[in-house]
Amino acid sequence: MSIADRLVELDIRLPPVFAPAGSYEGCVLDGNILYVSGHGPISGSDFVRGKVGHTLTIAEAKRAARLTGLSMLATMQQTLGTLDRVERITKLFGMVNVAEGFDQTPAVIDGCSELLIEVFGDAGRHARSAVGMAELPFGIAVEIELIARVHD
Amino acid sequence: MSIADRLVELDIRLPPVFAPAGSYEGCVLDGNILYVSGHGPISGSDFVRGKVGHTLTIAEAKRAARLTGLSMLATMQQTLGTLDRVERITKLFGMVNVAEGFDQTPAVIDGCSELLIEVFGDAGRHARSAVGMAELPFGIAVEIELIARVHD
Amino acid sequence: MSIADRLVELDIRLPPVFAPAGSYEGCVLDGNILYVSGHGPISGSDFVRGKVGHTLTIAEAKRAARLTGLSMLATMQQTLGTLDRVERITKLFGMVNVAEGFDQTPAVIDGCSELLIEVFGDAGRHARSAVGMAELPFGIAVEIELIARVHD
Numbered sequence: 001m002s003i004a005d006r007l008v009e010l011d012i013r014l015p016p017v018f019a020p021a022g023s024y025e026g027c028v029l030d031g032n033i034l035y036v037s038g039h040g041p042i043s044g045s046d047f048v049r050g051k052v053g054h055t056l057t058i059a060e061a062k063r064a065a066r067l068t069g070l071s072m073l074a075t076m077q078q079t080l081g082t083l084d085r086v087e088r089i090t091k092l093f094g095m096v097n098v099a100e101g102f103d104q105t106p107a108v109i110d111g112c113s114e115l116l117i118e119v120f121g122d123a124g125r126h127a128r129s130a131v132g133m134a135e136l137p138f139g140i141a142v143e144i145e146l147i148a149r150v151h152d
Numbered sequence: 153m154s155i156a157d158r159l160v161e162l163d164i165r166l167p168p169v170f171a172p173a174g175s176y177e178g179c180v181l182d183g184n185i186l187y188v189s190g191h192g193p194i195s196g197s198d199f200v201r202g203k204v205g206h207t208l209t210i211a212e213a214k215r216a217a218r219l220t221g222l223s224m225l226a227t228m229q230q231t232l233g234t235l236d237r238v239e240r241i242t243k244l245f246g247m248v249n250v251a252e253g254f255d256q257t258p259a260v261i262d263g264c265s266e267l268l269i270e271v272f273g274d275a276g277r278h279a280r281s282a283v284g285m286a287e288l289p290f291g292i293a294v295e296i297e298l299i300a301r302v303h304d
Numbered sequence: 305m306s307i308a309d310r311l312v313e314l315d316i317r318l319p320p321v322f323a324p325a326g327s328y329e330g331c332v333l334d335g336n337i338l339y340v341s342g343h344g345p346i347s348g349s350d351f352v353r354g355k356v357g358h359t360l361t362i363a364e365a366k367r368a369a370r371l372t373g374l375s376m377l378a379t380m381q382q383t384l385g386t387l388d389r390v391e392r393i394t395k396l397f398g399m400v401n402v403a404e405g406f407d408q409t410p411a412v413i414d415g416c417s418e419l420l421i422e423v424f425g426d427a428g429r430h431a432r433s434a435v436g437m438a439e440l441p442f443g444i445a446v447e448i449e450l451i452a453r454v455h456d
Contacts, residue, residue: 022410023417024432028394030337030453033182035395038433090180091187093297095435098287106174106289113175128176129190129297131247132287135402135436137410145397145433149182185334242332243339250439258326258441265327280328281342281449283399284439301334 003083003119010118014074015042015067021137026075032087034148036075038095040140041067049139053102056141061096064141065111072112072146073119080150087149089116089126095143098132106130112144155235155271162270166226167194167219173289178227184239186300188227190247192292193219201291205254208293213248216293217263224264224298225271232302241268241278243299249292250284257282264296307387307423314422318378319346319371325441330379336391338452340379342399344444345371353443357406360445365400368445369415376416376450377423384454393420393430395451401444402436410434416448 007014018039020026027036041048041064052061077083094109096102109130116124126146136143159166170191172178179188193200193216204213229235246261248254261282268276278298288295311318322343324330331340345352345368356365381387398413400406413434420428430450440447 022432022434023414023421024396024434025429026431028392028429028431030392030394035431035451037395037431038435088180088182090182091189092176093433095433096287101287103287103289103291105287110175117175125177125180127178127180127187127189127297128174129245129247129295130174130176130289131190131285131295133435134286134438135400135405135407135409137407137434139407143433143435145431147187240332240334242334243341244328248439253439255439255441255443257439262327269327277329277332279330279332279339279341279449280326281397281399281447282326282328282441283342283437283447286438299339 006119014077015070017074017078018042018071027079029079032150034076034150036072036146038143038145039068039071040143042071043067047138047140050141051099052096052108052141054099058104058107061108061141062111065109066115068142068144069112069115072144085150086120087151088123089120089146089148091126091147092128093145094128094130095133095136097136097141102132105132108142158271166229167222169226169230170194170223179231181231184302186228186302188224188298190295190297191220191223192295194223195219199290199292202293203251204248204260204293206251210256210259213260213293214263217261218267220294220296221264221267224296237302238272239275239301239303241272241276241298241300243278244280245297246280246282247285247288247295249288254284257284260294310423318381319374321378321382322346322375331383333383336454338380338454340376340450342447342449343372343375344447346375347371351442351444354445355403356400356412356445358403362408362411365412365445366415369413370419372446372448373416373419376448389454390424391453391455392427393424393450393452395430396432397449398432398434399437399440399447401440406436409436412446
């Protein structure tokens with residue numbers, strides 16, 4: 001089954017590609033390794049913002065991590081032409097905009113990790129860190145960057 | 153000398169492999185590049201937790217970074233079969249759970265860097281960042297992730 | 305035009321190579337991938353230090369990010385012999401030492417990203433994250449690490 005068909009089956013529609021918020025690219029393909037820039041959670045026309053553990057619950061933050069994953073997939077599809085070129089999601093770096101004392105960051109980033117496994121199956125299983133940041137751009141709740149192996 | 157013999161010589165016993173605390177893998181092998189997920193300092197049956205510069209001294213935190221390195225080695229050995237397959241430790245990203253104003257993060261992460269050089273010799277020498285985080289999972293004092301080159 | 309000539313044309317003089325502040329290397333070449341360790345902003349004989357949004361303005365911090373880029377270029381030139389070996393800047397991880405509530409981190413790291421594009425042209429365009437840290441080593445205002453593809 002193609003990833004496009006799999007997304008339909010999962011009732012997942014990818015959001016518009018997010019235009020980089022500065023002098024950088026949304027992702028860079030280095031040979032067969034794709035480096036996806038830090039993305040945030042876009043919901044409709046705005047970001048999901050806030051401090052997790054204070055203005056956002058863990059469930060809201062986990063959903064923000066899933067939205068972040070969807071935004072990364074949109075960027076990857078645009079760069080690669082098709083997500084069928086993804087051979088393996090290698091690694092995530094997951095960053096949570098934390099209120100003081102909030103240390104359940106792995107449960108938040110699981111929202112993105114689980115999405116990638118739903119979409120790519122075992123090829124979506126990846127290495128990861130999931131940590132708490134002092135601040136993220138524009139006050140977004142979650143930021144995630146990703147490395148993947150792709151084929152031609 | 154094999155790395156196993158070297159560990160005996162150094163009187164180092166690796167801890168049990170830590171089971172990932174979420175929907176991710178402890179490490180992923182991409183061709184000949186091994187991406188090791190963020191690991192923490194395990195001491196006996198618990199983590200070393202706390203804010204460095206407040207509830208932990210720099211010496212305690214440096215030892216926590218060494219324990220984190222041992223946990224990464226245990227994961228690498230399980231995935232690779234033998235640590236003799238490690239050709240080079242390429243890069244660390246070292247994260248310290250800091251109290252406000254604690255900026256001696258390189259001295260903390262040296263606890264892991266020095267371990268890797270003890271174990272692998274010059275092949276253990278690596279690039280690195282060593283920075284201060286707002287929060288780490290479960291309040292652990294240190295989290296480190298790693299990239300290594302391995303052979304078949 | 306060689307990169308050395310390009311630097312002259314841009315009136316850029318690289319600073320002295322910064323000696324690593326711990327048990328690590330300034331950068332590591334893994335085949336054709338160069339991993340540059342976290343560098344900070346050196347101005348004359350000292351670092352640019354402070355909390356962005358409190359003791360430093362955004363303009364001062366953006367200049368610190370540019371200085372950080374220059375320090376990375378000095379390290380890369382020493383390791384590679386010549387910056388002409390740089391084929392592509394692949395990825396940055398940009399870390400800003402933030403005061404509470406400062407979330408304009410992309411505008412800060414642009415100071416480094418724009419430098420790399422000035423120096424390398426399109427080959428300087430890269431993937432990136434630009435995030436806010438609780439603390440950085442020695443209180444530096446900005447720390448950046450980098451991955452580049454190089455040729456022999």
